[in-house]
Amino acid sequence: MDDICCRLFAWYDMHKRDLPWRSTRNPYYIWISEVILQQTRVAQGYAYFVRFIALFPTVEALADAPEDAVMRAWQGLGYYSRARNLHAAAKQIVKLGRFPDTYEAIRQLKGVGDYTAAAIASFAFDEPKAAVDGNVCRVWSRVFGIDCPIDSVRGKRVVAEIAQELLPDSQAAKYNQAVMEFGALQCTPHSPSCVDCPLADKCVALAEGKVDMLPSKSHKTKVIPRYLTYLYMHNAGSLLLHKRTGNDIWQNLYELPLIETDVAIDADKLFLHPDFLAWKKIVPHYTYKGFTGGIKHVLSHRVLHATFHELEVWGELSCPDGYVMVPFSELSHYALPRLVERYMQEKSGQW
Numbered sequence: 001m002d003d004i005c006c007r008l009f010a011w012y013d014m015h016k017r018d019l020p021w022r023s024t025r026n027p028y029y030i031w032i033s034e035v036i037l038q039q040t041r042v043a044q045g046y047a048y049f050v051r052f053i054a055l056f057p058t059v060e061a062l063a064d065a066p067e068d069a070v071m072r073a074w075q076g077l078g079y080y081s082r083a084r085n086l087h088a089a090a091k092q093i094v095k096l097g098r099f100p101d102t103y104e105a106i107r108q109l110k111g112v113g114d115y116t117a118a119a120i121a122s123f124a125f126d127e128p129k130a131a132v133d134g135n136v137c138r139v140w141s142r143v144f145g146i147d148c149p150i151d152s153v154r155g156k157r158v159v160a161e162i163a164q165e166l167l168p169d170s171q172a173a174k175y176n177q178a179v180m181e182f183g184a185l186q187c188t189p190h191s192p193s194c195v196d197c198p199l200a201d202k203c204v205a206l207a208e209g210k211v212d213m214l215p216s217k218s219h220k221t222k223v224i225p226r227y228l229t230y231l232y233m234h235n236a237g238s239l240l241l242h243k244r245t246g247n248d249i250w251q252n253l254y255e256l257p258l259i260e261t262d263v264a265i266d267a268d269k270l271f272l273h274p275d276f277l278a279w280k281k282i283v284p285h286y287t288y289k290g291f292t293g294g295i296k297h298v299l300s301h302r303v304l305h306a307t308f309h310e311l312e313v314w315g316e317l318s319c320p321d322g323y324v325m326v327p328f329s330e331l332s333h334y335a336l337p338r339l340v341e342r343y344m345q346e347k348s349g350q351w
């Protein structure tokens with residue numbers, strides 16, 4: 001085995017965290033944990049993993065579950081398209097009759113990319129396939145001093161080739177786990193522990209004073225602001241919700257009636273907005289209770305500036321298509337975007 005791998009394995013044996021998905025060969029558990037961990041830290045991901053597996057203990061249970069239940073279980077993790085893909089891929093697996101057991105076959109599942117397929121294939125089936133995530137990119141970029149951007153096609157290819165070349169065929173699972181753990185705990189994005197690093201004498205970035213510069217990126221993601229004005233409309237102990245459709249964020253999640261604008265608007269501008277005037281035709285009798293909160297919510301490509309206005313509706317409310325009146329006591333059955341959930345929690349303990 002390569003000297004770098006020997007040192008890495010020795011480090012891993014001493015420092016690895018005891019995580020539930022490390023001690024299993026069940027491809028379903030590994031798959032769920034990998035998708036959850038792509039979007040959250042281990043501490044928070046652990047709780048989601050345990051809850052998700054308790055709700056959907058097998059791939060068949062996940063495939064059979066209503067989509068609303070899956071979205072509800074995913075609530076708070078963000079990237080809801082991943083939950084939808086998990087659900088669709090579970091149905092694919094059930095149709096196949098068994099969990100696919102090669103990298104190529106796993107890669108055919110909906111929403112499964114190179115990294116996740118390699119992780120499942122190596123952890124569950126010992127296939128000698130290097131899994132390359134952000135941690136792995138960082139470690140090898142620094143150790144080998146790769147300065148072409150890791151978000152470029154060439155940069156990704158170079159790192160993937162090095163990762164694959166270093167992989168000892170008979171210990172793919174341990175190798176992949178070790179590099180990822182090393183990136184998460186030792187060779188961290190900021191302030192890596194170079195002083196006690198077992199690879200320090202091999203590390204080009206350290207020798208050349210480039211640790212802070214690697215891995216390099218070609219361009220930064222452009223972050224677009226969005227301005228969301230929500231109407232918290234309630235009537236006789238029930239709240240009006242809307243199920244989002246279309247190809248936007250939060251597809252199939254429930255949210256409050258929304259008016260989206262190009263810039264932030266205050267109550268005066270809200271009252272003159274055509275969408276608000278349209279609501280007044282549907283809900284002619286209400287008491288405006290005021291502006292009841294503002295939340296800034298940061299996603300990977302968007303910054304959402306949300307404001308909330310409360311309206312108490314009088315008399316019968318006939319819901320337009322796609323809307324539903326939900327008793328406060330039943331709100332916990334509905335999957336809400338984290339932003340709306342935060343507002344509800346901050347507003348009161350009504351549910």
Ligand code: SF4
Pocket residue numbers: 139142143186187188192193194195197198199200203205206211
């Ligand atoms: S010496 Fe520092 S930068 Fe290099 S691999 Fe070790 S922790 Fe990472």
